[in-house]
Amino acid sequence: MLEIFRAATKDFQAEITFVPNPKFQNHIWTTVLIGKNGSRKSFILRQILETAFGKTHFIYNKKEKIETQGVGWESPHHPQKIICISGTPLDRFPRSGYTPRTSSKRKTNRNFLYLGQRASNGMVGTAQSERSLITTLIENVEYLHLKKRLFEIAFKHLELSPKIKITLKPSKLVADAFSTVERVPIHNRYIANDSIEDLSKKLINNFKDLLEKEKPNAQIFKSMDKLAKLEHHGIFHLMSIFRDPKEASYLLFENAIIHKHGPNPEGWDTDVWILFLRAGFLDIDYTVFYRRGDSNETDTSSQPYEPSDILGEHLSSGQWSWLAGFVGLCAEIADDSLILIDEPENSLHPIWQQNYVPTLQAITSEFPGTQTIIATHSPLIASGINPENGNVLALKSILDRETNRTWLTATPVESTFGWAASDVYQEAFGVASDRAPSFTATADRALSLIRKNEPLSAVDASLITDDLTTKLESLPLHDPLRNVLKSIITQLQELTKARS
Template identity: 25%
Template sequence: MLTAFDFENRNFRLTTGDVVGDENKYTVIVGKNGTGKSRILKAIVEHFVDPDTLERRRSDELRLRTSPYLRLAYDYQPSNVIAISTSPFDRFPLPESRRLLIEHLGSGDAVYPSYEYLGLRGLFSRNLGLSFMSRTITSLIKSVYENSQHAKQICQVLNYLRYDGSIEARFQLDPSISTLRRILTEEDPIPALHDYLASRREVFRLNPLRNRDRTADVDDLIYALRRFVNALGRPRIDIKIDRFGAHSLNQVDLQIDNDFVLLLELGLLRLRGVSLRKLDTPDRIHLNEASSGEQSVVLGFLGIAGHIQDGSLICIDEPEICLHPEWQERYIQLLISTFRRFKRCHFVIATHSPQIVARLEEDNCFVLNIETAHIADAKVLIKRSSDFQLATTFGAPGYKNEYLSRELITLITHFSKVGELDDEQAGLARTLLKLRSVLDDADPVASLMKMLDEILVEQTK
């Protein structure tokens, strides 16, 4: 569990210390744009992940173990790290594409926690939605193959989201079977495959084919391709993921294993669609036809389900993107409930959503204001209105904030009747007046602020 960090010469705590046993922890980070929320998430991820597995944008950039501006304190190292975002502007580090062959062959005992990035960056496609879906489904198939227990987790998450517990995905072989066979008959198939992918502008998948330091790497890749082609009877492949694992619905000789995952990651199989079935309907629905919000929630939760384990660190950047306010409330409730059975996980969430803050739970939930470095137990903030959250949590009350109006009128009315404010009321008044500078001069609430300020001046005479 993360406990605190130093960021750009400032100290921040991620919990108040009021922590309940081994239950999961949720730290929500709030603050204005540009205050560093995304940079903090990036730095936290980089602290734990092997720098040699991350993509570097500049060849001369030093590969540092941690970000130079962050020092992190924690009770224990996470078992793995998961980063999730549906924003094309997140700052999470990208896994380096050349690791594909290394992972395919296995690289010995891991010194660092494994890292899974589930986001939009690194997807070179005209259809980002379908590409993100493909990245998530590929991740699920890989996860189910590596750990059969994940299949049950995925099924449970689908049930919790009111689906029947299975996913069906349709892939299309690209190139054609004949083209792939032609490539494999070349004296050296790897350059031919590289040239084919380059002609299709699959730039982000080319690096693995250039990593030819070991002959065994190339031999294993060619073996996987040949085994795959020999098992195929047709270019269309229908895959089902359920509690028993991942298997083909229409290719009886096709094994869903590490070789299959490698070919998915190399771009030789293109996702054409994903379907699910609601528990209360007989027909399957195509996920790409669902609302952007439903796609975001389903794919995000499935991505977590495919990799979460006890002790995971899950970093989520702006989950409210694409979500209606009602779905924002449901999102955090579903997130907490869906993964409650896991222990010692820490979810760190950067958000601008008052609905997410309002629907946190009382225990093991904390809200960190990155601008003030104030950490609060969620129990003092939850189940309050959006106007309350905007004013007190986000410091952006907006026009005619009803929470501020109500509190200001109550204080002014009390003073007019009694002639003074007690210490608690005076403290509240001073807290409310801190927001005066962010109000529009034409806002009626600003006039109430002026009246309250005059009352405090009069009372201190």
């Protein structure tokens, strides 16, 4: 577990103590980083990630030479799994993980996973979250049943059942090949068929190349053997299934198990269909989610979806952020994981922000040695950290103008566990008031006049008291500021009388 992190460049230096006591090494620990924009929270997360990969000297952004040290990560204590979760498309995490859809020319790392809004090609949107979520489930299909309880935790706060319908379609390459065959005259169709056979071989060979960079389990080899026994890897059977589909072909994630539904030629089990998806023969068409309590029976309907169901494209960005982050985490987490999270509060309702840390810790609590580091601006997230298994650190960048060198300090914040959000804003985030500045501007001006004890004209006093009275009446009856404003109005009236 990372106890102390140090980073230095030509004009920057930081030292952060994450775990105050080495006795927590095999426990579950969560650190929340807070600080103003520009305090380099995201930058620190990225440098921690690089150090977790085993790097101590590297060039960042093709220009900045960086030296780092992770105390507590001395061999053999490096994280066994690194998971980066992002609520913002502007995070600094690398996008490429280990999924088969990653180009075979890219470096892959089986122990790294990015769960965020931006794809490796730079595209941003909920479609990326959808693809990330489904791919993560598919990649871990053989282990999902071991984490059934965790999936229930992840779906609960969205009032959704832990069940997803994943409809399938030919991938773009395969669909284009099928279209070509349809356009070719029958007497020349053998030429087009040859091209489809070549495509099938190419997809399989590319997938085999990717497997060489992983440590595939026996189930994958078993599925590959099944696919090898199919004529031309079954690609012509796929063409007949999707040419004029009588019913939808889909995978159903339910009870932490994935099953295939729809047309299924003899000998094709769920593993074969998953392999088609992983190898690039198939792609995700759309997803369907189920409201909690609406999915007691297994869905075998031939209809695309029912009115009570929720299409994945109709989920909000906040719902997708929650699902892609937490469901992906459930599928991937292992003992001794490092979880780096950047601005998870984006698009999340305040109630979900309140539930973020409890949900996170309910998932991580079963995996000893797991460490989570969160960069956030949300007091609702910061106040969820129990000091028994985490801490809050305030980052501050200080520029030494003589040396033009920036020093990053990390000051432990007094435990805000259970505090009201307004108190966390003031004590931890340094926000003097959580009310709108325009709302308190008149009261601030009135207090300044009262402190100076200068008499007021009747016109000035009337303008100020009228404004304060209007704002007072807009406040809830239980708001203590009502009494404060009443007191200010009374004192202003006394100043006016003194002038007269």
